[in-house]
Amino acid sequence: MSSRRSSSRQSGVSRITDDQITDLVSKLQQLIPELRGRRSDKVSASKVLQETCNYIRSLHREVDDLSDRVSQLLASMDTDSDQAAIIRSLLMQ
Amino acid sequence: MSPMNNPQDLNPSSLKSRFTTRFLRALTKINGQKPISSSSPREMFQRYRRIKVAADKSMAWSVRSRRTWSRAMLWKLRSRYSCRQASSSRRSSVRTSTIIKSRQAKTSHEKENKNTTTGQDEVGFVVQADKLRKLVPGGEAMDLCNLLGETAHYIKCLTTQVQVMRKIAHFYSL
Numbered sequence: 487m488s489s490r491r492s493s494s495r496q497s498g499v500s501r502i503t504d505d506q507i508t509d510l511v512s513k514l515q516q517l518i519p520e521l522r523g524r525r526s527d528k529v530s531a532s533k534v535l536q537e538t539c540n541y542i543r544s545l546h547r548e549v550d551d552l553s554d555r556v557s558q559l560l561a562s563m564d565t566d567s568d569q570a571a572i573i574r575s576l577l578m579q
Numbered sequence: 580m581s582p583m584n585n586p587q588d589l590n591p592s593s594l595k596s597r598f599t600t601r602f603l604r605a606l607t608k609i610n611g612q613k614p615i616s617s618s619s620p621r622e623m624f625q626r627y628r629r630i631k632v633a634a635d636k637s638m639a640w641s642v643r644s645r646r647t648w649s650r651a652m653l654w655k656l657r658s659r660y661s662c663r664q665a666s667s668s669r670r671s672s673v674r675t676s677t678i679i680k681s682r683q684a685k686t687s688h689e690k691e692n693k694n695t696t697t698g699q700d701e702v703g704f705v706v707q708a709d710k711l712r713k714l715v716p717g718g719e720a721m722d723l724c725n726l727l728g729e730t731a732h733y734i735k736c737l738t739t740q741v742q743v744m745r746k747i748a749h750f751y752s753l
Contacts, residue, residue, distance in 0.1 A: 502724050510727035517734050530700055535707035538730060542714045545737040552744040553631040557623065559751040560610050560630075575750065 507531070514538055594736065597641035599743050605633035606747075632656065638740050648729045651717025 512526040515534045518541050609629050636656055642649035711726060712718035715733050718726055 502722070506724060507727070510724065510731075514727060514731055514734075517731055530703075532700055532703035532707050535704065535711055538734070539707060539710045539714055542711075542730075542734065542737065545734070545741060546714075548741050549634060549737070549744065550631060552741065552748055553634060554627050555748045556606070556744065556751070557627040557630045559748060560606065560626065575746075 511535075594641055595739050595743060598637050598736075598739060601637035601640055602634060602743065603747070605637055606630070609633065634740060634744060638736055642732075642736060646729060646732055647721060647725060648716045648718070648733050651720075655716065 508526075508531070511531045511534050515521045515524075515526055515529060518534070518537050520537050520541070521529055521534060609626065635652060639649045639652040639656070644650045644653070708723060708726065711730060712721070715721075715726065715730050718729070721729060
């Protein structure tokens with residue numbers, strides 16, 4: 487990654503610097519469970535983005551699955567009275 | 580950027596609590612709309628769709644217009660509500676051609692600007708960035724810096740959404 491820092495040509499228009507990109511990419515890396523522990527100079531930026539895409543896709547799938555489960559459970563929900571209890575238990579944990 | 584600590588969750592105006600309240604409210608509404616006992620597969624599917632939309636909508640509303648991705652998602656949900664499938668398929672085909680054009684422009688632009696790294700990684704980076712643009716709402720219109728920042732926030736919100744939905748499902752399966 488160090489080779490990226492060496493030159494960012496400044497033309498008349500202000501450009502996004504390599505440092506900014508590197509910084510943002512390493513921040514992203516910390517969010518992804520797969521890559522969290524690794525050193526940021528060992529993981530290439532494109533790998534971080536690739537894992538980000540995979541992670542987002544898996545999160546989308548999980549939301550889909552959970553929506554499906556919730557829709558099946560909806561019948562047993564007496565939502566009004568339980569709402570306060572749910573909110574409390576959800577937020578306490 | 581702090582992770583989801585407990586003190587933050589107890590904050591009544593935290594993202595988690597805002598999403599939870601809205602989503603539960605939406606579920607109540609969906610529950611009241613149709614008698615569940617008569618469930619054809621089609622109705623089941625519709626209910627699943629409604630819940631999924633409610634989850635996305637609740638999340639986007641909890642973030643409001645503070646983020647580009649949430650604005651894009653709210654816009655998409657609103658326009659989806661008013662005009663149906665035909666226009667969206669038209670929109671997506673238009674978008675594909677503009678993506679290809681912008682990708683070509685971007686590749687040459689990025690390559691000439693950062694010629695210190697191997698061409699291989701640069702191309703891989705741009706290709707992955709384009710894939711990311713499709714996954715993040717509103718991503719296609721963002722420049723690279725914004726895209727990376729918005730992605731980070733979007734992931735944070737998605738994990739909150741999943742966390743809350745998991746707990747709700749668990750609660751009601753008891």
